[in-house]
Structures are given as C-alpha cells and as structure tokens.
Amino acid sequence: QVQLQESGPGLVKPSETLSLTCTVSGGSISPYYWSWIRQPPGKGLEWIGNIYYIGKTNYNPSLRSRVSISVDTSKNQFSLKLTSVTAADTAVYYCARVPIIHDAFDIWGQGTMVNVSA
Amino acid sequence: SYVLTQPPSVSVAPGETATITCGGNKIASRGVHWYQQRPGQAPVLVVHNDSDRPSGTPERFSGSNSGDTATLTINRVEAGDEADYYCQVWDSSSDFLAFGGGTKLTVL
Numbered sequence: 001q002v003q004l005q006e007s008g009p010g011l012v013k014p015s016e017t018l019s020l021t022c023t024v025s026g027g028s029i030s031p032y033y034w035s036w037i038r039q040p041p042g043k044g045l046e047w048i049g050n051i052y053y054i055g056k057t058n059y060n061p062s063l064r065s066r067v068s069i070s071v072d073t074s075k076n077q078f079s080l081k082l083t084s085v086t087a088a089d090t091a092v093y094y095c096a097r098v099p100i101i102h103d104a105f106d107i108w109g110q111g112t113m114v115n116v117s118a
Numbered sequence: 119s120y121v122l123t124q125p126p127s128v129s130v131a132p133g134e135t136a137t138i139t140c141g142g143n144k145i146a147s148r149g150v151h152w153y154q155q156r157p158g159q160a161p162v163l164v165v166h167n168d169s170d171r172p173s174g175t176p177e178r179f180s181g182s183n184s185g186d187t188a189t190l191t192i193n194r195v196e197a198g199d200e201a202d203y204y205c206q207v208w209d210s211s212s213d214f215l216a217f218g219g220g221t222k223l224t225v226l
Binding site for chain 1: 119149151153160161162163166167172204206208210213214215216217218219220
C-alpha cells in the first residue's frame with residue numbers, strides 16, 4: 001500500500017529557506033497529483049500547493065511569491081521550498097496525494113513539525 | 119478566494135446524531151470532501167465528492183450538499199468519533215483549494 005513520508009530539518013532560522021521532501025513508497029508517483037498542506041499549532045489546515053507528476057504546479061496565492069514545489073520521478077519524491085520564512089511559517093507540514101484533479105486527498109503523510117526560530 | 123465556514127464546535131451524546139455543516143457560496147456546484155483529524159494524527163478522508171465513503175469509513179458517516187451548505191452526518195456517535203472535522207473544496211475556475219476552519223466534535 002502507498003505510504004508517504006516527509007523529511008527535512010525541524011528547525012529553520014528566520015529569513016532562511018524551508019526545504020522538505022516527501023518520499024512515496026509502495027507505489028508510483030505517476031500519474032497522480034501531489035500536494036503540500038500545513039497546520040500551525042492549534043490551528044486549521046492550509047493548502048500550500050500542488051504538483052502533477054509531469055511537473056505542472058499551482059500554488060496558494062497567499063504563498064505564491066515564496067513557494068516552489070518540484071518532483072523527481074526517478075526517486076519517487078516531490079519537494080517543497082518556502083523562502084524568507086518567519087515565525088508564522090511554524091507548522092506541521094503534510095504531504096498528500098490527489099488521485100484525480102479536484103478529487104480529495106486520499107493518502108497523507110504523518111506530518112513533520114518545522115519550527116522557525118533563531 | 120473561496121471561503122468555507124464551519125461551526126467551531128459541536129457536542130453530542132454517545133448514540134446520538136452529530137451534524138457538522140460547511141457553508142460556502144453555491145457550494146452545491148462543487149464536490150465537497152470531509153476529513154477527520156484525531157489529536158496528534160494526520161487527517162483521514164471520511165467522505166469525498168459530497169457523499170461517497172472510502173473503503174474503511176463506517177456507514178454511520180454520510181454526507182450531503184445542497185444550496186449553500188454541505189453537511190457531514192455521523193449517526194450513532196461513538197467516543198472514538200471525537201476529533202476535528204474539516205471540509206474541503208476545489209475552486210476549479212481559479213485552481214485554488216480551500217479548507218473550512220474545522221469543527222471540533224466532542225462526545226459528551
């Protein structure tokens with residue numbers, strides 16, 4: 001069965017770049033859509049953006065100027081970069097799969113906590 | 119961007135029926151998905167495309183969508199249903215994805 005695992009630093013300094021990778025195991029990264037979603041402590045879910053396995057992306061307008069999502073099909077991974085982070089970017093970051101565009105997130109990673117602090 | 123409105127909290131006694139609403143402009147024209155999130159865990163899909171249940175979701179969970187309100191109904195509520203519930207839609211015209219603010223279901 002398909003599983004997702006987020007990885008990356010748990011602590012990032014303000015103004016630096018947050019970088020996370022999601023590894024897909026038990027299945028192929030194609031032909032699906034893949035997303036990043038985050039959840040600040042004690043708050044709700046916020047969609048960050050999507051990538052199609054061929055590399056087409058779309059992002060939350062509120063983050064578009066700072067976010068980049070890429071895919072590496074040879075490694076069955078996709079990645080998130082968020083630049084110029086502040087304390088407001090502290091959150092649990094989840095990766096998730098969308099089997100068909102505009103469908104639901106059917107598989108989620110367990111999430112990884114990222115703290116932005118000096 | 120498209121805004122989804124959920125009540126912050128809903129309380130229900132065991133064995134009763136819980137109703138969680140998700141309000142949005144003409145939401146009936148969009149497919150609504152519902153997620154359950156227990157404390158410290160990742161969200162889990164419980165209903166998609168308004169009323170479809172993934173395998174593994176108990177039949178006690180059902181969804182509907184009409185006008186400006188989508189509804190998640192949980193019949194015969196159990197203690198294990200206590201969790202946060204989020205609705206979600208895609209705005210296909212702008213390719214923007216929206217989550218509701220979440221509803222905390224408390225089983226009394």
